[in-house]
Amino acid sequence: WLQDAVPFEGPDSQSRPVRCLRYTPRNISTPFDEECSSDMFDRNNNVRCQEWVYNGEETTIVNEWNITCEENEWKLTLVGTVNNVGQFIGFPLAGFFSDRVGRRTTLVTATVGAGVMGLVRSMAWSYEAFVVIEFLDPVFASGIYTTGFVLGMELVGSRARVLGGTLISVFYALGEAILGGIALWLQNWRNLLRVFYAPALLCVTYHWLLPESVRWLLAMGKIKEARNVIMKAAKRNGVVLSSGALNKFEMTSLSEGKSESPEAEIKSAKEVLKQVLHSKILLLRVVNCSFCWVAITFVFFGLSLTSVSVGGNKFTNFILVAIIELPAYIVFYFTMDRFGRKSTMSVSLILSGISCITFAFVPTDLEWVRMLLFLMGKFSITISFTVVYVYTTEMFPTELRNSLLGVCAMVGRIGSMIAPQTPLLERYLQSLPLLLFGGMSILSGLFSLSFPETLNSKLPDTVKDAENIGNKARRTR
Numbered sequence: 001w002l003q004d005a006v007p008f009e010g011p012d013s014q015s016r017p018v019r020c021l022r023y024t025p026r027n028i029s030t031p032f033d034e035e036c037s038s039d040m041f042d043r044n045n046n047v048r049c050q051e052w053v054y055n056g057e058e059t060t061i062v063n064e065w066n067i068t069c070e071e072n073e074w075k076l077t078l079v080g081t082v083n084n085v086g087q088f089i090g091f092p093l094a095g096f097f098s099d100r101v102g103r104r105t106t107l108v109t110a111t112v113g114a115g116v117m118g119l120v121r122s123m124a125w126s127y128e129a130f131v132v133i134e135f136l137d138p139v140f141a142s143g144i145y146t147t148g149f150v151l152g153m154e155l156v157g158s159r160a161r162v163l164g165g166t167l168i169s170v171f172y173a174l175g176e177a178i179l180g181g182i183a184l185w186l187q188n189w190r191n192l193l194r195v196f197y198a199p200a201l202l203c204v205t206y207h208w209l210l211p212e213s214v215r216w217l218l219a220m221g222k223i224k225e226a227r228n229v230i231m232k233a234a235k236r237n238g239v240v241l242s243s244g245a246l247n248k249f250e251m252t253s254l255s256e257g258k259s260e261s262p263e264a265e266i267k268s269a270k271e272v273l274k275q276v277l278h279s280k281i282l283l284l285r286v287v288n289c290s291f292c293w294v295a296i297t298f299v300f301f302g303l304s305l306t307s308v309s310v311g312g313n314k315f316t317n318f319i320l321v322a323i324i325e326l327p328a329y330i331v332f333y334f335t336m337d338r339f340g341r342k343s344t345m346s347v348s349l350i351l352s353g354i355s356c357i358t359f360a361f362v363p364t365d366l367e368w369v370r371m372l373l374f375l376m377g378k379f380s381i382t383i384s385f386t387v388v389y390v391y392t393t394e395m396f397p398t399e400l401r402n403s404l405l406g407v408c409a410m411v412g413r414i415g416s417m418i419a420p421q422t423p424l425l426e427r428y429l430q431s432l433p434l435l436l437f438g439g440m441s442i443l444s445g446l447f448s449l450s451f452p453e454t455l456n457s458k459l460p461d462t463v464k465d466a467e468n469i470g471n472k473a474r475r476t477r
Helices: 074-101 103-121 127-154 158-186 189-209 214-219 223-236 243-256 262-278 280-309 314-323 325-339 341-361 367-394 398-427 432-450 463-468
Strands: 021-025 041-048
Touching (some): 074 127, 127 367, 158 189, 262 280, 280 398, 280 432, 280 463, 314 325, 325 341, 367 398, 367 432
16 A cells, blocks of 8 residues: 555666655545545655654654655764864863873863763753763873874884774774674663763763873973872882983973973973974875865765665674774784885775775675675775874974864764765765765875885974984984
8 A cells, every 4th residue: 555655766676655745635524444446545746744754763853853855864964064063172271181181181181071861862842952071071082092102102112002002992993893793782861871971971980090191291290290200110010210210201201391380381392383384294294184074984984974875784784894894903913013104094095995985886786795805995094093193292392292183083073073964965866975085095195105105213292303303314223
């Protein structure tokens, strides 16, 4: 009876009922226990649907606020864009406060603030309220990963930076996979938000459990605090520091340190920023780095969003796309120190682009081939995303490292802002999103070849150090 009551669209073999139209019912009365006949509907006239029946028991914002028709489909894609606009604003704010008040304070504030916003969002009373809180949440949350990543990189030596970045990224992927599994189990968006955001409130304890970055403390001239952190670390690791080593550390720190006066800090930061703006090398590097961030975030998040519409179970697809990141991090770990940052980044970007473009030309009936290419694209872009975080932190001076990382990440969010809108392109050409992902990835891979190689290089502390990074004289042994 459905074919008699609702128009269908698409080829005969793949036709499906139109979601928002139905045939006009005729004024024909039938006994209560009889089935609907084709004569009961006027197939020449359509009317808009007022109510919908959804498959399964899953509760989403789609069926809660009836975001089902083409004319309001933009409401669904707008959610992802609004989230990334919040990140666009949050990244530079996190970078600014991280460089001013410290990595630890910014990390704790961002995590707890995001937890509060997430819990409030789970109680949204309307679509409009949901979108507003969806914007405020990432203003806080965007500082969690970037600040945590910089703090992790600055707490370890140059030999452990790749391992540290790998471990951070592995936990990110595990979190994604767990998210997909719990979403499959709960199938209720409100309960899902509460389960994931409530533990963030416990991170307030990080203020006492987590040490501040020694490198940031030294850059701010906080010699005593840096000395205390090193002493605690030595004691915890069973290492005895000689008085000579401590005296040498303090003398070096005092000679390289600066005044703790806020006015002096601001003046120094402005001077460093002015030097960056007057440095053609660093200015071009920031622009190029920002473009790579745009391309990488566009492809990375675009593939994640597209995974639920590739075919098959959307929860399984999302989990697979998350799990494929784990072997990507293993490859990242072994290739970064063997082949270098530049080669790893450019090759992975180009490989991701080739996979996406090839996927677009594979027939839909070859599902396993399409899924294999799709996962290869996500695998490769994951390597690129991990490399670009480490790479960005290694190419800029200490005083502005987190700020410039925030700038690049902020500009990069243009890519993730556009990514949620790519499903709308399928109306014109089914494979257009994948072709776009592939083109951007290959172009970014070619541009990344202009970056300096930072393998075995000391983190630059000054603008001059950053300009000369990659030179043999700067390499550590």
